[in-house]
Amino acid sequence: xxxxxxxxxxxxxxxxxxxxxxxxxxxxxxxxxxxxxxxxxxxxxxxxxxxxxxxxxxxxxxxxxxxxxxxxxxxxxxxxxxxxxxxxxxxxxxxxxxxxxxxxxxxxxxxxxxxxxxxxxxxxxxxxxxxxxxxxxxxxxxxxxxxxxxxxxxxxxxxxxxxxxxxxxxxxxxxxxxxxxxxxxxxxxxxxxxxxxxxxxxxxxxxxxxxxxxxxxxxxxxxxxxxxxxxxxxxxxxxxxxxxxxxxxxxxx
Amino acid sequence: xxxxxxxxxxxxxxxxxxxxxxxxxxxxxxxxxxxxxxxxxxxxxxxxxxxxxxxxxxxxxxxxxxxxxxxxxxxxxxxxxxxxxxxxxxxxxxxxxxxxxxxxxxxxxxxxxxxxxxxxxxxxxxxxxxxxxxxxxxxxxxxxxxxxxxxxxxxxxxxxxxxxxxxxxxxxxxxxxxxxxxxxxxxxxxxxxxxxxxxxxxxxxxxxxxxxxxxxxxxxxxxxxxxxxxxxxxxxxxxxxxxxxxxxxxxxx
DNA sequence: CATGCCGATTGATCTGGATCAAAGCCCCGA
DNA sequence: TCGGGGCTTTGATCCAGATCAATCGGCATG
Numbered sequence: 001x002x003x004x005x006x007x008x009x010x011x012x013x014x015x016x017x018x019x020x021x022x023x024x025x026x027x028x029x030x031x032x033x034x035x036x037x038x039x040x041x042x043x044x045x046x047x048x049x050x051x052x053x054x055x056x057x058x059x060x061x062x063x064x065x066x067x068x069x070x071x072x073x074x075x076x077x078x079x080x081x082x083x084x085x086x087x088x089x090x091x092x093x094x095x096x097x098x099x100x101x102x103x104x105x106x107x108x109x110x111x112x113x114x115x116x117x118x119x120x121x122x123x124x125x126x127x128x129x130x131x132x133x134x135x136x137x138x139x140x141x142x143x144x145x146x147x148x149x150x151x152x153x154x155x156x157x158x159x160x161x162x163x164x165x166x167x168x169x170x171x172x173x174x175x176x177x178x179x180x181x182x183x184x185x186x187x188x189x190x191x192x193x194x195x196x197x198x199x200x201x202x203x204x205x206x207x208x209x210x211x212x213x214x215x216x217x218x219x220x221x222x223x224x225x226x227x228x229x230x231x232x233x234x235x236x237x238x239x240x241x242x243x244x245x246x247x248x249x250x251x252x253x
Numbered sequence: 254x255x256x257x258x259x260x261x262x263x264x265x266x267x268x269x270x271x272x273x274x275x276x277x278x279x280x281x282x283x284x285x286x287x288x289x290x291x292x293x294x295x296x297x298x299x300x301x302x303x304x305x306x307x308x309x310x311x312x313x314x315x316x317x318x319x320x321x322x323x324x325x326x327x328x329x330x331x332x333x334x335x336x337x338x339x340x341x342x343x344x345x346x347x348x349x350x351x352x353x354x355x356x357x358x359x360x361x362x363x364x365x366x367x368x369x370x371x372x373x374x375x376x377x378x379x380x381x382x383x384x385x386x387x388x389x390x391x392x393x394x395x396x397x398x399x400x401x402x403x404x405x406x407x408x409x410x411x412x413x414x415x416x417x418x419x420x421x422x423x424x425x426x427x428x429x430x431x432x433x434x435x436x437x438x439x440x441x442x443x444x445x446x447x448x449x450x451x452x453x454x455x456x457x458x459x460x461x462x463x464x465x466x467x468x469x470x471x472x473x474x475x476x477x478x479x480x481x482x483x484x485x486x487x488x489x490x491x492x493x494x495x496x497x498x499x500x501x502x503x504x505x506x
Numbered sequence: 507c508a509t510g511c512c513g514a515t516t517g518a519t520c521t522g523g524a525t526c527a528a529a530g531c532c533c534c535g536a
Numbered sequence: 537t538c539g540g541g542g543c544t545t546t547g548a549t550c551c552a553g554a555t556c557a558a559t560c561g562g563c564a565t566g
Contacts, residue, residue: 507566508565508566509564509565509566510563510564510565510566511562511563511564511565512561512562512563512564513560513561513562514559514560514561514562515558515559515560515561516557516558516559516560517556517557517558517559518555518556518557518558519554519555519556519557520553520554520555520556521551521552521553521554521555522551522552522553522554523550523551523552523553524549524550524551524552525548525549525550525551526547526548526549526550527546527547527548527549528545528546528547528548529544529545529546529547530543530544530545530546531542531543531544531545532541532542532543532544533540533541533542533543534539534540534541535538535539535540536537536538536539536540
């Protein structure tokens with residue numbers, strides 16, 4: 001816990017009301033009415049995590065669930081001999097935690113500094129029972145996560161190293177383009193929140209292979225490395241092409 | 254459609270009432286009250302599919318959702334060049350279809366002969382809105398599927414060919430042991446519903462590698478091949494060991 | 507009983523990505 | 537300015553699993 005406690009209090013007073021929450025329209029509370037938000041306000045608590053800090057551990061008691069307000073969280077599973085696979089990446093407005101299960105099925109770790117809006121799992125389950133608005137939104141979010149995770153199974157099971165990296169970068173580029181709402185910029189700059197090692201864990205590769213594929217895409221003129229942790233997409237169409245997905249690019253970009 | 258129409262009618266009259274449904278306590282309708290079941294009875298329709306028959310196609314209109322009553326269904330995604338990955342296997346009582354989305358995200362194909370209890374997607378969505386019992390159970394099922402699919406991501410991204418096959422056989426063996434409710438039988442016989450090719454699509458391998466791993470496990474005395482499509486587990490502890498998962502075996506077996 | 511077909515097995519070889527091994531780069535602190 | 541540590545890149549080699557290629561075996565059909 002390195003956060004300054006005085007700063008925490010100031011944040012709490014100024015910005016921690018649901019009414020002013022920037023991600024509410026996409027989060028699990030999206031469908032809540034103003035009176036319901038008042039109830040949520042009274043039960044939620046915020047917590048900040050530093051990069052690398054553990055949020056939940058697979059196999060251990062999962063006392064909290066909630067929403068990612070800021071930052072990026074990784075979900076992963078580790079085998080006894082140390083092999084590790086990331087099974088999800090959570091961004092702001094994504095739901096985190098496993099309702100209706102006392103034990104967390106996966107490790108959750110803060111990739112960047114992370115701010116969560118939390119409820120105790122028990123309380124959240126009770127809120128779900130009371131408010132079909134929360135339950136309905138959670139169902140939608142869970143169905144979307146399931147689709148995404150199955151899509152990732154195709155990547156892990158069948159794609160080549162280059163296709164894997166290109167797919168990942170295309171997702172980040174879409175996110176970045178969507179967030180900046182830049183209409184048809186030919187060049188999008190993408191912050192890489194992950195280290196090469198974290199990317200390798202997400203993509204089912206080694207760190208060296210990830211690095212080599214970056215070099216390859218650079219050599220082909222698809223991307224430029226601004227720094228190790230920031231790239232520019234020079235040719236999004238070719239990136240999509242390299243990803244092995246049928247190009248639905250123009251609709252989203 | 255090869256099913257005999259007369260047979261279909263007889264089935265409908267005799268066994269198609271929710272009250273006598275053998276899988277209801279686990280399906281999406283598990284929490285429905287008797288009056289709700291009457292409503293479901295009035296909206297549902299059964300349909301039988303032959304092995305290999307397509308139930309839904311990725312990218313096409315998804316008009317129905319429902320429950321697998323009998324048989325096994327595969328969910329998969331195919332790349333433009335033909336590489337294919339199975340992203341799920343559905344057994345009796347599993348939910349099939351994608352509510353709240355007009356287009357199916359994955360191909361669904363009958364592996365064995367399959368019998369579905371179906372609702373039009375629109376009607377089912379309306380039922381969800383009316384009955385929080387259905388919505389709640391669908392949420393539970395979806396959360397479970399999400400956990401399972403993330404577990405499979407670990408298999409696809411990090412496990413060796415032998416670990417993949419052992420994991421798959423262990424799952425089938427647990428199912429078989431659970432269904433027969435055989436307490437501590439040292440030898441369990443497992444029907445393989447899938448061909449080697451289908452297994453390879455599920456495990457992210459080739460057909461040859463799957464076959465070689467079968468031979469390997471046989472040589473090591475872990476399993477016996479009764480026929481190409483039926484095996485006996487001779488040593489479940491060693492099978493679990495070969496799967497690369499920490500052994501939680503005794504609890505489940 | 508031959509024939510043919512489809513799935514499964516087995517063998518030989520190839521290769522993409524892992525592993526092993528150095529550098530290189532960048533930032534931070536002395 | 538100089539080290540030093542943590543990422544990242546790059547090179548050399550290895551190997552698990554893919555690919556290519558028969559062969560086999562069970563079963564249905566003529």
